Amino acid sequence: MRASTDLDALTDFFDRYGVALTAGDVPSLTGCYALPGLVVTDTYSFSFSSLAAVALSFVGAAPDYHERELVAAHALIEDVQPVSALLTEVAVEWEFLDSRGARVPGERYRYLLRSTDTGPVICTVVRTG
Structure with a gap:
């Protein structure tokens, strides 16, 4: 197994993540995360070591x-960098659509993903803008 830098696989992962996010599908969201995990922003950081903690977030x-x-979230993948044999850093700008079909600008994040037998999982999320 190698770190995923395949744009199609990463796009598929973030598409599923975006659908779960806007649908409020907490079980699918928690399945996208590795344990333990970390979220970092300019004003706070938190770690989680259980799926229940991910769900609460x-x-x-x-x-x-x-x-x-x-009603919809789409990840615009801006950059993909292999970090190690199983880790990949992905820069994403989220774009949202509202109920009228209008584009709503989102935020930018960097995700540290770990490749697993079942696909990528998020280890760390850093809000960058």
Whole structure:
């Protein structure tokens, strides 16, 4: 097994992640994460060591997306860098669509992904903009 730098595989992973995110599909979201994991932003950081902790971090996301009428999320992959034999860093800008089909600019993140037998999983998320 090698770190995934295949754009089609990474696009598929982030497509599934975006669908789960806007649908509030917490079980699918938690399946996208490795344990333990880390999230880092300018103002806070948190780590999680259980799927329950990952799930709790997404509890408020779905109502927020519904309130903002965001119905779809698409990851625009900006950069892919292999880090090691099983780790890949992926820079993503999220683009959202609202209920009227209008594009809503999102935020930028860097994801550190680990390749596994079942596909990539997120180890670390860093909000970059």
